[in-house]
Amino acid sequence: MNKVLDFYFDFSSPYAYFAAMDVNKLAERHDLTLQWHPILLGAIFKKTGAQPLLSVPLKQDYAQHDLERTARLKRLPFIMPPKMPFMSLAACRAYYWLKQQDKTLAHTFAKNVFKAGYQMGLDISDIGTVTDLVAALGFKADEVQVGLKDHSIKDELRSAIDEAQDAGVFGSPYFIFNNEPFWGYDRMPLLEEWIVKKGW
Amino acid sequence: MNKVLDFYFDFSSPYAYFAAMDVNKLAERHDLTLQWHPILLGAIFKKTGAQPLLSVPLKQDYAQHDLERTARLKRLPFIMPPKMPFMSLAACRAYYWLKQQDKTLAHTFAKNVFKAGYQMGLDISDIGTVTDLVAALGFKADEVQVGLKDHSIKDELRSAIDEAQDAGVFGSPYFIFNNEPFWGYDRMPLLEEWIVKKGW
Numbered sequence: 001m002n003k004v005l006d007f008y009f010d011f012s013s014p015y016a017y018f019a020a021m022d023v024n025k026l027a028e029r030h031d032l033t034l035q036w037h038p039i040l041l042g043a044i045f046k047k048t049g050a051q052p053l054l055s056v057p058l059k060q061d062y063a064q065h066d067l068e069r070t071a072r073l074k075r076l077p078f079i080m081p082p083k084m085p086f087m088s089l090a091a092c093r094a095y096y097w098l099k100q101q102d103k104t105l106a107h108t109f110a111k112n113v114f115k116a117g118y119q120m121g122l123d124i125s126d127i128g129t130v131t132d133l134v135a136a137l138g139f140k141a142d143e144v145q146v147g148l149k150d151h152s153i154k155d156e157l158r159s160a161i162d163e164a165q166d167a168g169v170f171g172s173p174y175f176i177f178n179n180e181p182f183w184g185y186d187r188m189p190l191l192e193e194w195i196v197k198k199g200w
Numbered sequence: 201m202n203k204v205l206d207f208y209f210d211f212s213s214p215y216a217y218f219a220a221m222d223v224n225k226l227a228e229r230h231d232l233t234l235q236w237h238p239i240l241l242g243a244i245f246k247k248t249g250a251q252p253l254l255s256v257p258l259k260q261d262y263a264q265h266d267l268e269r270t271a272r273l274k275r276l277p278f279i280m281p282p283k284m285p286f287m288s289l290a291a292c293r294a295y296y297w298l299k300q301q302d303k304t305l306a307h308t309f310a311k312n313v314f315k316a317g318y319q320m321g322l323d324i325s326d327i328g329t330v331t332d333l334v335a336a337l338g339f340k341a342d343e344v345q346v347g348l349k350d351h352s353i354k355d356e357l358r359s360a361i362d363e364a365q366d367a368g369v370f371g372s373p374y375f376i377f378n379n380e381p382f383w384g385y386d387r388m389p390l391l392e393e394w395i396v397k398k399g400w
Contacts, residue, residue, distance in 0.1 A: 044258070047257055047258070048256050048257050049256065049257075050256070050259075051249060056248050058368055058370035062370065066383075069400065168262060170258035181265070183262060184386075186390070187386060193273075
């Protein structure tokens with residue numbers, strides 16, 4: 001059996017923040033290799049006609065309320081970023097640049113981006129904030145800035161988005177385990193049931 | 201504490217079918233009065249810009265797959281209606297007409313509509329099928345046909361849709377308990393947790 005869990009997300013998705021806080025433990029419980037795939041959902045939303053969650057009438061009020069009660073239930077800090085929706089381009093590129101240097105650091109960075117945005121209220125759409133977060137892991141700011149403009153990094157992000165779309169990803173967070181897709185933070189218990197039962 | 205559970209749904213929503221099969225037991229477990237509110241989501245989707253679930257690229261493939269695995273997990277029969285999406289106007293009107301005669305029969309009818317559509321593969325958008333389902337509960341077909349055209353019934357359905365929209369309903373199934381909203385079949389366990397804990 002394939003022991004890989006693929007985790008697709010957009011840094012601008014608040015439910016992905018909650019998922020990112022839980023997903024390592026889930027993978028550890030079942031001895032799975034966790035693959036992080038930060039993507040930009042905007043390109044995929046153009047295909048599906050979806051709107052960002054917090055731009056939809058009625059649904060946005062529900063989501064705001066639901067995010068706050070989810071934080072209370074999970075005992076996690078939660079701040080709604082002041083600019084919603086926002087583009088997570090810089091954070092995505094920084095992730096793939098870091099991955100070329102050190103995969104473990106890239107994961108740490110991804111979690112730090114979520115914490116900076118949704119726990120500390122920092123502007124994670126801002127290239128300066130992103131650069132600071134990478135530099136804090138032991139890199140020089142100018143080296144990071146050059147890296148983010150690297151064509152191979154831009155290509156890698158584009159490939160990651162194409163690959164996600166080909167795999168059927170249309171929302172965030174989105175998990176694939178042994179070709180079985182699970183969309184949404186609230187589906188993580190079912191994903192775990194699937195892993196344990198090896199399907200049903 | 202208010203002991204009413206409001207259950208909003210569109211008969212054309214397959215996830216509402218699953219919810220309708222579970223919701224009576226949930227209400228009984230916690231001694232709640234269950235209020236059924238069949239509505240037409242089309243009018244609300246015009247406001248939110250949403251598309252029917254099974255008309256959205258990528259998402260429709262996921263939903264089709266997810267509905268089938270949900271049926272397996274819950275050990276419930278499931279047939280995807282051949283026409284999707286469809287208008288559940290006749291079934292909604294029949295529900296409100298029946299409710300004027302006998303509230304318990306109206307609930308039975310609503311469950312029968314779901315079973316006819318999603319277990320037997322009958323066309324529940326068809327006024328003839330709907331009339332048959334009402335008649336099977338002890339009414340004459342011509343009496344039902346007159347009832348469905350009654351202006352007071354049309355008005356009652358319109359009021360129900362307006363009231364749902366005012367309450368924030370934007371999808372199906374949708375539950376409200378003590379002003380606390382829960383959207384989606386997969387949120388029923390959380391709804392129950394909320395009822396038990398009296399919030400969190």
